[in-house]
Amino acid sequence: xxxxxxxxxxxxVDAAGLAVGFSTALRRSGLPVPPDRxxxxxxxxxxxxxxxxxxxxxxxxxVLVSRREQLPVxxxxxxxxxxxxxxxxxxxxxxxxxxxxxxEIRTRPTAKDERPSNAAASPQHPxxxxxxxxxxxxxxxxxxxxxxxxxxxxxHDVAFAELAADEVAEMxxxxxxxxxxxxxxxxxxxxxxxxxxxxxxxxRTVRAAHRTGGDSIRLIYSQRxxxxxxxxxxxxxxxxxxPYTRVFLSLLQGSVVGAGAEAFVFSTRLTRLTRQLAxxxxxxxxxxxxxxxxxxxxxxxxxESIRSxxxxxxxxxxxRGAVVVVLSDGxxxxxxxxxxxxxxxxxxxxxxxxxxxxxxxxxxxxxxxGGMAAALPYCDAFVSGxxxxxxxxxxxxxxxxxxxxxxxxxGPDNATR
Amino acid sequence: xxxxARGGAxxxxxxxxxxxxxxxxxxxxxxxxxxxxxxxxxxxxxRLPQPILLEGEPGVGKTEAAKALARVLDTPLYRLQCYEGIxxxxxxxxxxxxxxxxxxxxxxxxxxxxxxxELFGPEYLLRRPLLKAIEHTGPRPAVLxxxxxxxxxxxxxxxxxxxxxEAAVTIPELGTVQATHPPIxxxxxxxxxxxxxxxxxxxxxxxxxxPAPERIAEIVRRRVPSSAEPIALQAASxxxxxxxxxxxxxxxxxxxxxxxxxxxxxGVERLDVRAVDQTWGTILKNRDDHDLALAxxxxxxxxxxxx
Numbered sequence: 001x002x003x004x005x006x007x008x009x010x011x012x013v014d015a016a017g018l019a020v021g022f023s024t025a026l027r028r029s030g031l032p033v034p035p036d037r038x039x040x041x042x043x044x045x046x047x048x049x050x051x052x053x054x055x056x057x058x059x060x061x062x063v064l065v066s067r068r069e070q071l072p073v074x075x076x077x078x079x080x081x082x083x084x085x086x087x088x089x090x091x092x093x094x095x096x097x098x099x100x101x102x103x104e105i106r107t108r109p110t111a112k113d114e115r116p117s118n119a120a121a122s123p124q125h126p127x128x129x130x131x132x133x134x135x136x137x138x139x140x141x142x143x144x145x146x147x148x149x150x151x152x153x154x155x156h157d158v159a160f161a162e163l164a165a166d167e168v169a170e171m172x173x174x175x176x177x178x179x180x181x182x183x184x185x186x187x188x189x190x191x192x193x194x195x196x197x198x199x200x201x202x203x204r205t206v207r208a209a210h211r212t213g214g215d216s217i218r219l220i221y222s223q224r225x226x227x228x229x230x231x232x233x234x235x236x237x238x239x240x241x242x243p244y245t246r247v248f249l250s251l252l253q254g255s256v257v258g259a260g261a262e263a264f265v266f267s268t269r270l271t272r273l274t275r276q277l278a279x280x281x282x283x284x285x286x287x288x289x290x291x292x293x294x295x296x297x298x299x300x301x302x303x304e305s306i307r308s309x310x311x312x313x314x315x316x317x318x319x320r321g322a323v324v325v326v327l328s329d330g331x332x333x334x335x336x337x338x339x340x341x342x343x344x345x346x347x348x349x350x351x352x353x354x355x356x357x358x359x360x361x362x363x364x365x366x367x368x369x370g371g372m373a374a375a376l377p378y379c380d381a382f383v384s385g386x387x388x389x390x391x392x393x394x395x396x397x398x399x400x401x402x403x404x405x406x407x408x409x410x411g412p413d414n415a416t417r
Numbered sequence: 418x419x420x421x422a423r424g425g426a427x428x429x430x431x432x433x434x435x436x437x438x439x440x441x442x443x444x445x446x447x448x449x450x451x452x453x454x455x456x457x458x459x460x461x462x463x464r465l466p467q468p469i470l471l472e473g474e475p476g477v478g479k480t481e482a483a484k485a486l487a488r489v490l491d492t493p494l495y496r497l498q499c500y501e502g503i504x505x506x507x508x509x510x511x512x513x514x515x516x517x518x519x520x521x522x523x524x525x526x527x528x529x530x531x532x533x534x535e536l537f538g539p540e541y542l543l544r545r546p547l548l549k550a551i552e553h554t555g556p557r558p559a560v561l562x563x564x565x566x567x568x569x570x571x572x573x574x575x576x577x578x579x580x581x582x583e584a585a586v587t588i589p590e591l592g593t594v595q596a597t598h599p600p601i602x603x604x605x606x607x608x609x610x611x612x613x614x615x616x617x618x619x620x621x622x623x624x625x626x627x628p629a630p631e632r633i634a635e636i637v638r639r640r641v642p643s644s645a646e647p648i649a650l651q652a653a654s655x656x657x658x659x660x661x662x663x664x665x666x667x668x669x670x671x672x673x674x675x676x677x678x679x680x681x682x683x684g685v686e687r688l689d690v691r692a693v694d695q696t697w698g699t700i701l702k703n704r705d706d707h708d709l710a711l712a713x714x715x716x717x718x719x720x721x722x723x724x
Binding site for chain 2: 034036040043044047048054055058059061062063065066067068071187188189202203205206262274275307312313315316317318345
């Protein structure tokens with residue numbers, strides 16, 4: 001570090017200063033660069049003297065970037081700092097850089113209140129009591145998710161779209177506590193079992209024999225453990241879904257924290273929010289989510305978003321054997337046949353697809369909207385999830401096992417499932 | 418920041434890889450073609466030394482990079498393929514229980530004395546890749562490849578990194594094994610889940626871009642030396658054209674190599690419509706992709722519409 005290299009392109013900047021200045025510029029642009037990275041960069045520049053732009057670019061990129069998503073920001077900052085022959089020390093006052101992530105808390109605009117706040121509960125969907133959906137899944141009904149008794153019970157049947165502003169906060173608190181559980185599958189890990197029919201576990205048997213001095217060997221059997229399937233939530237945050245997303249986001253956050261779910265939102269493009277929502281402080285999580293996705297309340301590109309999910313995440317393993325929940329009204333800009341095509345791809349990966357459409361609850365609802373009609377044949381369950389009580393159905397649909405007969409005979413006619 | 422045994426690379430390594438250009442040339446010599454970006458990344462991984470996380474589309478040569486680096490350094494490569502539920506017994510070491518049982522039985526039959534220390538001697542230890550890499554006696558550090566680390570559990574990830582940072586393993590029955598030559602660690606990930614911050618913080622990172630047709634052609638020529646001169650570049654361009662379609666499983670470098678091998682065996686000198694029609698199966702492995710490509714036609718694929 002003391003010898004900054006005799007043939008530097010920038011004459012008087014020493015490696016340490018350069019490294020610190022550049023890392024600071026990156027941090028200002030929202031790239032998380034821990035302080036020890038700057039030291040590592042200085043060290044790296046000692047090994048690879050920055051004689052040329054390329055050497056400097058690759059060295060700093062390899063050291064400072066830690067995920068692919070950071071590359072565009074990195075490239076932009078690199079160009080701004082070095083291609084403009086700017087002294088990194090001067091860039092500290094760079095006002096054009098985007099604000100640091102999480103620095104400024106942006107709140108999402110909420111929908112206008114279309115209901116007098118003293119309105120009585122208007123249960124449009126009265127038949128769905130927690131125990132009445134036995135055809136949805138074979139899971140034990142005593143695990144009903146609405147076990148907690150709430151003083152706000154009058155809110156249970158109110159459609160999310162009709163909540164007043166103060167009730168939304170209350171509802172979010174309630175919804176966050178819902179614990180979603182997925183069906184189980186066999187893991188590769190094993191556990192002890194008393195059943196003789198299971199596999200003999202030599203490792204555990206010998207370990208146990210050590211304890212008794214190696215004499216009396218008791219045979220220990222093991223069987224494969226079960227694990228919950230992965231839960232993936234894709235939430236539509238376009239303008240048409242806006243009244244519902246303010247509550248659905250809390251559902252997403254609750255399941256990311258409580259059930260280890262993966263959460264994505266989409267309108268014109270897809271954004272992964274798992275990382276942002278994984279904070280236990282809900283307000284902070286939602287604020288982080290709001291600043292991570294830029295296209296709230298835009299149009300919907302349903303097919304494009306599902307395609308991008310399948311390509312970038314699903315095929316890599318995220319959707320394989322998972323329960324995928326799509327929260328959307330199916331109103332999309334893209335052609336229905338494209339939606340159908342992408343849903344077909346998704347259904348080949350996923351264990352089950354649950355579609356949550358709050359508009360389903362309308363009395364005369366028919367899934368005729370182009371995107372919805374095209375997607376329906378690929379869904380294993382189609383539920384409304386429009387109110388707190390209706391979320392019971394969602395939970396039951398998520399918990400349900402796939403029927404053992406492999407043929408998936410589905411279509412608009414079983415929309416009542 | 419750096420572990421106890423990591424004061425920079427050893428002299429021997431230093432001589433083999435004095436700078437980025439030398440590493441690039443050396444990798445070239447073992448038939449692994451790299452761009453300056455990947456060369457810089459591997460150079461820093463060896464020289465800082467620091468674990469490096471490689472990401473990129475399937476088939477861009479992430480695993481191959483580790484193998485090539487091991488060849489350049491002339492050291493063994495220890496590869497740990499991660500999967501869900503992998504644990505220390507499969508990654509680090511395990512006692513050979515069946516053999517121990519057999520040893521006890523034999524001792525009984527022969528009426529011999531068998532001490533516990535004998536039963537837990539090195540000959541009853543099954544060494545897994547992590548332990549092998551740490552035990553490696555030199556003269557140069559081994560290359561340790563943790564393939565698809567994202568498939569393992571987060572706990573395993575943390576355990577591995579703790580181990581590598583200390584470059585030492587404690588086996589209760591045998592004692593502590595301290596690495597004399599801490600391994601060069603290369604990780605690959607397919608991004609099925611977010612890796613832990615602690616891991617990304619300790620690693621260098623490089624995203625491998627999909628190479629340009631000329632480079633694919635160069636790679637293919639290296640791998641299929643018997644192929645006719647123009648066909649490698651033609652096939653590479655065709656593959657790149659195919660990748661512009663919206664495919665489920667876009668063909669990669671491996672497919673290009675397979676394809677050119679197939680064409681060479683069939684005795685095809687120049688890529689034409691007939692040759693393509695015969696060999697679709699070597700490049701497209703999905704029905705939908707096949708239909709998509711057929712809709713554009715073999716003529717489009719070989720670039721005929723201009724001629």
